[in-house]
Structure formats: structure tokens, C-alpha cells
Amino acid sequence: MxxxxxxxxxxxxxxxxxxxxxxxxxxxxxxxxxxxxxxxxxxxxxxxxxxxxxxxxxxxxxxxxxxxxxxxxxxxxxxxxxxxxxxxxxxxxxxxxxxxxxxTSDEHEWFQQARKSKDNPYRDYYIWRPGKDGKEPNNWRSNFGGSAWEYDPDTDEYYLHLFSKKQPDLNWENPxxxxxxxxxxxxxxxxxxxxxxxxxxNFISKVPGLPDGKIKPGETYASGSKFYRNGPRIHEYLQEMHEQVLSKYDVMTVxxxxxxxxxxxxxxxxxxxxxxxxxxxxxxxxxxxxxxxxxxxxxxxxxxxxxxxxxxxxxxxxxxxxxxxxxxxxxxxxxxxxxxxxxxxxxxxxxxxxxxxxxxxxxxxxxxxxxxxxxxxxxxxxxxxxxxxxxxxxxxxxxxxxxxxxxxxxxxxxxxxxxxxxxxxxxxxxxxxxxxxxxxxxxxxxxxxxxxxxxxxxxxxxxxxxKLIQLRKQYPIIVYGDYQLLLPEHEQIFAYLRIYQDQKLLVITNFSEDNIPFELPVDVEFSANDLLISNYEMNDNNFNKFILRPYEARVYLV
Known part of the structure; x- marks a missing residue:
């Protein structure tokens, strides 16, 4: 890796x-x-x-x-x-x-220009549509509730806002x-x-035609999310962004x-x-x-x-x-x-x-x-x-x-x-x-x-x-190790292994306020020699069978 x-x-x-x-x-x-x-x-x-x-x-x-x-x-x-x-x-x-x-905001200069007229050069920076049968262009719901469309009386069209009406969506189709x-x-x-x-x-690419969504019973608007999440051109846009910008710098992106x-x-x-x-x-x-x-x-x-x-x-x-x-x-x-x-x-x-x-x-x-x-x-x-x-x-x-x-x-x-x-x-x-x-x-x-x-x-x-941050800097296994879940069906313990080169890490956590018996599965090869961190005072050296206290966490390294 x-x-x-x-x-x-x-x-x-x-x-x-x-x-x-x-x-x-x-x-x-x-x-x-x-x-x-x-x-x-x-x-x-x-x-x-x-x-x-x-x-x-x-x-x-x-x-x-x-x-x-x-x-x-x-x-x-x-x-x-x-x-x-x-x-x-x-x-x-x-x-x-x-x-x-x-x-952007509806107070951004681009949008201020865009709403002046249908032929303004900035009009196509946003997503505008005429109404349909006296109503919004489609039935999408905004992520903040209500319709995802806002009517603009000056130009007799609606603009799309997947969030607040003061947050008009940009038109990424426009180069x-x-x-x-x-x-x-x-x-x-x-x-x-x-x-x-x-x-x-991942909302920046919308499905062409902006089709109607399916309205659930008792609701006024539909979730249009399948038409704008991970849309048809999203990977193309991100690859272009990478080529034009990100590849030229040593940066982190999330x-x-x-x-x-x-x-x-x-x-x-x-x-x-x-x-x-x-x-x-x-x-x-x-x-x-x-x-x-x-x-x-x-x-x-x-x-x-x-x-x-x-x-x-x-x-x-x-x-x-x-x-x-x-x-x-x-x-x-x-x-x-x-x-x-x-x-x-x-x-x-x-x-x-x-x-x-x-x-x-x-x-x-x-x-x-x-x-x-x-x-x-x-x-x-x-x-x-x-x-x-x-x-x-x-x-x-x-x-x-x-x-x-x-x-x-x-x-x-x-x-x-x-x-x-x-x-x-x-x-x-x-x-x-x-x-x-x-x-x-x-x-x-x-x-x-x-x-x-x-x-x-x-x-x-x-x-x-x-201490957790220091351990991550100290042990590459915490960053790069493979992951293996233990006890998948247990309703209170989240335990897993990390494996890297010749090292193993055993992480045991109790997600409850109860005292819970923990036993390492018999098929797991692990012989701890180092307790890296725990959130309680430790009074035993057992890592394979013990009682986990309320919300206890332990990490062992071998």
C-alpha cells in the first residue's frame, strides 16, 4: 500500500x-x-x-x-x-x-447577474427551468424541507436549490x-x-431532464436524490478537477x-x-x-x-x-x-x-x-x-x-x-x-x-x-494494517484485529454499561505482550478471557 x-x-x-x-x-x-x-x-x-x-x-x-x-x-x-x-x-x-x-449564495455576484435576464452570460451558471402546468419544474424536495425550486417572477422561471432557497445550485454542465x-x-x-x-x-452532476421522483404516501414532495447523487458525469468532473488543479499541488482531499x-x-x-x-x-x-x-x-x-x-x-x-x-x-x-x-x-x-x-x-x-x-x-x-x-x-x-x-x-x-x-x-x-x-x-x-x-x-x-494520536504516529500497523472483525454477532462487544507485516493488534471495546465477559475466539492466534492503551486502571494481564467493565476499551499489541 x-x-x-x-x-x-x-x-x-x-x-x-x-x-x-x-x-x-x-x-x-x-x-x-x-x-x-x-x-x-x-x-x-x-x-x-x-x-x-x-x-x-x-x-x-x-x-x-x-x-x-x-x-x-x-x-x-x-x-x-x-x-x-x-x-x-x-x-x-x-x-x-x-x-x-x-x-453558492443567491447573493453571489454570479447569481445576481443570472437573475437579471434569460440571456445574461451568467444565466447558465445556475439551473433554471420553466414551470410545468403552473407548478414547479419537477417534484423534488429540498434537503432542508419544502420544494427544491424557487420561482423568480422577473424572468418567469424557477431555479433549483437542493438546500435553502438562498443556495441556488450551480450548473456544472457549463464548462x-x-x-x-x-x-x-x-x-x-x-x-x-x-x-x-x-x-x-457528489451532488454536482444531475441526471439530464431532471426527472420526477416517487412521492411517498402522506408527503408533498419526492426525494430526487437518485437523480443528483453520484450523477452521470461526476467522475468526469472530478478527474477534470484533478487534472486542472489538484495534481499540481501536494494536497489532501476529502x-x-x-x-x-x-x-x-x-x-x-x-x-x-x-x-x-x-x-x-x-x-x-x-x-x-x-x-x-x-x-x-x-x-x-x-x-x-x-x-x-x-x-x-x-x-x-x-x-x-x-x-x-x-x-x-x-x-x-x-x-x-x-x-x-x-x-x-x-x-x-x-x-x-x-x-x-x-x-x-x-x-x-x-x-x-x-x-x-x-x-x-x-x-x-x-x-x-x-x-x-x-x-x-x-x-x-x-x-x-x-x-x-x-x-x-x-x-x-x-x-x-x-x-x-x-x-x-x-x-x-x-x-x-x-x-x-x-x-x-x-x-x-x-x-x-x-x-x-x-x-x-x-x-x-x-x-x-x-495518547491515541501518539500511538498512530508510532505504530504503522494502526495506519496501514489489515482489519479483521471478531465476534460479529455480539450485541455489546466490538472487537477486531489489525494485521501488518509480523505484527497484530487486538482492539476490544464494550458499547454497554454492563460488565461483559470477553473470551478471545479459539481460532484466533494471538499472544499479547504489550497493552498499548486502556481506559481503566488494569489489574490483570489476561487478554484472552476477562470481564469487560462498563464502556471499557483495551488495545493489545503482539
Missing amino acids: QKNWWKESVVYQIYPRSFFDSNGDGIGDIRGIIKKLDYLKYLGVNVIWLSPVYESPNDDNGYDISNYHKIMDEFGTMDDLVELINEIHARGMKLIMDLVVNH KLREEIYKMMRWWLDKGIDGFRMDVI GEMPGVDVEEAKKYTNPERKELNMVFTFEHMSLDSGPYGKWDLKPLMLTDLKENLTKWQKGLNGIGWNSLYWNNHDQPRIVSRFGDDGKYRVESAKMLATCLHMLQGTPYIYQGEEIGMTNIRFDSIEDYRDIETLNLYREKVIVGNEEPEQVMESIYAKSRDNARTPLQWSDNPQAGFTTGEPWIKVNPNYKEINAKQSVEDPNSIYHYYR
């Missing part, structure tokens, strides 16, 4: 609005990130992924970009960003930025538009950034790809095809969702999680590359989701980290994960800021007359705002995030859960993450 720096890296995602506020306006900013770089360097991460800081009206918290070449005033200036790049590089770390090119994007990417790489995380990049399966991911990440380094998959993040999608809650079955992660570990091994994540700005906090954010918060956070970081792939840590931050239960819907959450509440409660308590339970579990509460730096007011009034309320548990306390406590979750 080819060795690469991005395979051996650990990535830390910064959601700038909630990271650290340097000027007291309640909004995290670039200067705030610069001030906290030593905290990240000490943690040991190699790469920082910075969520969007570009100029934006903030309809979707910066994922609606109005100018790719400017920085949002709230976050600082281009000079601040150049300083951030330099300071990151000075500490031996790298920076990747978000590339959001499935859509001029593609060249504009490649030019912009080169501009950023020449500034010194080290790669891109590409937002919903594509966010809802609805991608292993076979498609092999194509996207096989280095011989010259597309992307790795993809973000979503399958393991929907295992606690029912048939009606993410808000339809159901308990996680560990056997489903093991089966899914194993499929990806086996499927991409030796062909492409996995990205490993539990958390990001769109997902609830993992310790509240698959762990126990009460009695066993520390143990379960460490266990979940062990399970993920010992897999083959590049691990991603989302801000606050390294101190075990938890989900938030705001008192009122008024305290939420996320457009997807607010749209759901309006659709279900205000329009649909559903019981608010039931809808709020889904929001408590799955709202994107769970990840967006300010990073808890200390037990000072507002968790030390700001001296002002934060843009979104701080989680009240910051007195007990904060970075200051975590850095000072040698047994904290933070120091456990430090």
Missing part, C-alpha cells in the same frame, strides 16, 4: 463561529483560532479542517457563499487568514478548507463555470492551504458524499483514477434513524454498526482510503449518541475514540470531542439557530400540528446545533468562549466539562486522545 502524509494524519475540524471569540462580539473568529493553535499542537493533530469563513449572508452558517475570495467580516480579514496559514505551518501542521461548489471554480481553487492553494474538504461534492456506497467510493478514492483521496460516508450515521429519516429515532444496534464499518474497512482496503469520524458540525455529539453522557461519560468517550482511531483510515476529531462535550437540550425552540432544525419545527408543529414535546425529543437527539454550541474552554462565564453574549447559548455543563480542566487532568479524555 502506498504511504502518504494524509493517511498518517489526524484531522481536527474547527467550526469557527463556535471555536473561540477574540473580540467579544459573541462570534468565534480567525484571531481566536490563532490564539488556540498551541492547544491543538499539544493535542498532536497534524491537519486542521476549517469550516467556511468566506463572505456569506449566513443563511446556512457560511455554507452559502457570496464571495469565494473574501472573508466574512465577523471572522476577520484576509490578512488574518494568511497569518493563520503561516502560524499553522510554523507549528508543523497543515490547513484544509471547505470547498462549497454545489451551490465556463467549471473553469471559474478551478481558477478559484488554484487561487486558494497558491495562498498556501493544503487541500479541501468538498461539501456535498469529499462529503451522502448516499455513496462502497463500490462508488472505490472509484472516487482509487489513486489510479485520479479523483479524491477519501470520502465521508454517511451510512454509519444513519443506523439510529428509522424509515422516515434522521428525525425518526431508533436505538443503535451494535451488530449493524460493526457490519457497516467492517464493510467499509474491507471494501476500501488496498484500493482507496477511509475517513473515520463520529462527529462533525452536522452530527450530534457522539458521547450522547452512542455512549453515555451521564455516569460513564469519560469512559464511554474514551471507548468510542479507541474504537474509531484504531481502524484503518484518517481519523477526524470535531472540536469539543476531545473533552467529551455533550448534546444540548435548550429550553425553547427560540434558542435554536440551525435552519434545518427550525424548518423541521415549523413543518411538524406550526403547520402540521404535531405534539411539540415529541418533535423536541427528535431535536434534542439529532439537531445540528448539538455540535454548534461554543467550545467549552474553562469554567469562566460563557465557558471562556467570549466576553460578550454568544451567538448561540453555551451548554450549561461547562463548569464540569471544559478544556482547562481536561488539560490539567492527566486522566482526562483530552490526554487519552493525545
